[in-house]
Amino acid sequence: MASRRYHNRSYLQLLYLTVLLLPLLVAGFWYKTKLADIQSDMERDHHNLLTSAIALINRELGDIRNALNLLHLDHSLNIALDRQQAPQLGIAADVFTRFGLSIRNLQQVRWLDESGMEMVRVDIKNQKTVIAQPWQLQNKANRYYFADAMKTMPPALYFSPIDLNVEHGAVERPFKPTVRVAFHTGIIDPMPNGVLILNYDLTKLFKHLSSLKQHQTQLSIADDNGYWLLSPQSDWQWGRDLNHPQYNLKTQTPALWQELTKDKTDNAMAFKLGSVSSERSSLMADGSRDIFLLAITPAAQTQANRQRVLWEAGVIALVLFIPGIWLIRHERNYLHSLKGLNDQLDRDNQRLFEAQQQAQTLLEQQQVLQDDLVEARKLSSLGMMVAGVAHELNTPIGSAMMAISKQQSDLDTLKAQISGGLTRSDLDSFLVNAEQGLALAEQNLARSVTLVQRFKRLAIDRSNEDVVAFKLLQVANDLTDAIKIRAAKQHVAIVLDIPPEIEMRSQPGTLSQVLQNLITNALDHGFDTNNKGSINIKARLEKGWVSITVSDNGKGIEPSFIPQIFDPFVTTGRGKGNSGLGLHFVYNWVVSVLRGKVKVQSRLGQGTTFFLQLPQNLETPAL
Incomplete structure (x- = not known):
């Protein structure tokens, strides 16, 4: 407890x-x-x-490069600015005008001589061109892009940093992102030493870029100094041009800037701004003038x-x-x-124990028999038969007890009648009842003795490994008497077709265990609940060999399962507590102990048959 x-x-x-x-x-x-x-x-x-x-x-950069290459290769321009003659600035202005009208997003086309002086300039605005007058031309020698362009050797093109367009010393509003692309003339062409410059308006490009989104992810762009060109917050943009040095990636998120300057961030990494992935793009062919493109999912969204x-x-x-x-x-x-x-x-068991004291002798014999079986080598298979025999014994023993109790009651009545005056009819009635009761008790006690003897014989066979002579039908009958209770509960009939003259000299206990395992295997796996069925055991003697078949008309076995059916721990009933060793034991007992053969045939929905072929006479196995 x-x-x-x-x-x-x-x-x-x-x-x-x-x-x-x-x-x-x-x-x-x-x-x-x-x-x-x-x-x-x-x-x-x-x-x-x-x-x-x-x-x-x-x-966009490809279009810009192509446009400038086309311009510096223009035949008319090369003639107008041929260094072997006086420059024909009017013809050059016409070329610039024609060129400015044919290229979209172009703001300005100009040529500066080696001193930085604008020699020809055409401004383009709203699809209209204006040729700058001589007094409007300016010297750009102190501008960074002129000095950098003069250091760039053709055929390479120079790209300035992307910044905001400035008009009359102030940033033009609304903002116009601008890039200047230049070609150093006079090196590989007939023009004088100088710089051919295009001012390119990137407003449409940036509008297009700012409209790009992927769900909650936004695009941002920073230049190679860390200033935002396109940022998560619009007031952070163009910090260099608007004199807002605090809006710089270097100072706002140093960890992110450190990652950007090392390499691209392939996978999204967490920073103060959120989860960021990046790519680096270079404006110039030599890999300089970088811009950093950042895909940012805000930290709040993450x-x-x-x-x-x-x-x-x-x-x-x-x-x-x-x-x-x-x-x-x-x-x-x-x-x-x-x-x-x-x-x-527990209480019911105690009362039952007290009520069955008169049958203690038989119950003790049964318990001794069970204890002997516990010590036997093949206890696992006999356990089920103990329950069957105990069930069989309960009926005759109970009937005998009822008859004896009735006799005791009749005797008490007779004693009372003797004290009060016994009549002849009372005595006759007592004698008749006594005779009937004693006959009933004797009949049931004899039935109990027969069951005990049969089960005792079965137990002795199981515990004895000697080779002895026995009748096959008797072994089968002893087994089925012990197991039929379980079969009946499952509505399964066990049918024997064994000629009584078949006598074997072998190990009856081992053979009984083989038959029991095959029967219990059919009961465990062959039949659904409440479906009637039958198990047939048939034996024939043929030229010194006994052929035994154990067949059922149950569900059958899955074909893919048959090749390993005799392997250990192979079962389809693991969830019901089966270990998968029953048929493995059958194979070992038949082949190793009984020196026979075993095989199986089965068809789904039609049943299963096990074929045993055993020698009629078996020599005593060597130890």
């Missing part, structure tokens, strides 16, 4: 632990997997956004995703936890009810 309570307490503790941990483990796994999916989706959005932006920028997934994980844990609590309560109530039933069963 104490062991049972300990087992129940351990079971409940394990159940509590499972109900607590399982929802947490499932929710944790779901949380981790979901976040990984969100991260993967975000990285894919970042990649798509950066790819689209780089494609736009490269296409945190919102985490909170949403955490909330969903909590819901999952709660959904799993509620049935667990119900299961615990159900199991506690069940164990409590089971304890009450066990207590009641």
Whole structure:
């Protein structure tokens, strides 16, 4: 009882632990997997956004490079500015005018001589060109882009940093992002030493770039000094041109700037701005004049995703936890009810023990027999037969006890009648009842003795490994008498077709175990509940060999299962407590002990047949 309570307490503790941990483990796994999916989706959005932006920028830069290359190769321009003659600035202005009208987004076309003086300049605005008058031309020798362009050797093109266009000393509004692309003339062409410069309006490009989005991910761009050209907040943009040095990536997020200057950020990394992936693009062919393209998912969005997934994980844990609590309560109530039933069963057993004292001698004989079987080598197979014989003994023993009790009652009545005056009819009635009662008691006690002797013979056979002579039919009858109770409960009939003259010299106990394992295997696996069926055991003697078939008309065996059916631990009933060793033992007993052969045939829906071929006479096996 104490062991049972300990087992129940351990079971409940394990159940509590499972109900607590399982929802947490499932929710944790779901949380981790979901976040990984969100991260993967975000990285894919970042990649798509950066790819689209780089494609736009490269296409725009390609158009600019092509435009300037076409211009410096223009035949008319080369003639007008031929250094072997006086420059024909009017013709050059016409070329610039024609060129300015044919190229979109062009703001200005000009040629500066080696001193930095504008010699020809055409301004383009609203698809109209204006040729600058001589008094409007300026010297740009002190501008950084002129000095840098003069250092660039053709055929390479020079690109200035992207900045805002300045008109009359002030930043033009609305803002016009501008890039200057220049070609150093006079090196590989007939023109004089100088610089051919295009001012290119990038307003449309930046509008297009700012419209690019992938769900919650936005595109930002910084130059190689860390200033924002396109940023998460519009007032951060163009900090260099607007004299706002605090709006700089270097100072705002130093960790991110350090990563950008090392290499591209392939996967989204967490920074103060949020989750960031980046690509580096160079304006110039030599890899200089970098700009950094950043795909940024705001930190608030990342945190919102985490909170949403955490909330969903909590819901999952709660959904799993509620049935667990119900299961615990159900199991506690069940164990409590089971304890009450066990207590009641103990009390009933005690009363039954007290009521059966008169049959103690037979019960002790049965218990001794069971104890002997426990010590036997093949106890596992006899355990089921003990229950069958005990069930068989209960009926005759109970009937005998009822007859004896009736005789005792009649005797007490007779004594009372003798004291009060016994009549002849009373005496005759007592004698008739006594004769009938004694006959009934004798008949049932004889039946009990027969059952005990039959089961004792079966037990002796099981415990004896000697080779002895025996009748096969007798061994089969002893076995089926012990097992028929279980078969009857499953509505399965056991039919014997064994000629009584078949006599073998072998090990009857081992053969009985083989037959029992085959019968119990059919009962365990061959029949559905409440479906009637039959198990047929047939034997024939042929030229010194006994052929035995054990067949049933049950469900049959799956064809893929048959090749390994005799292997250890192979079973289709693992959930019912079967170990998968029964047929493995059958094979070993038949082949190794009985020196025979065994095989099986089965068809789904039609049943299964085991074929045994055993020698009629078996020599004593060597130890």
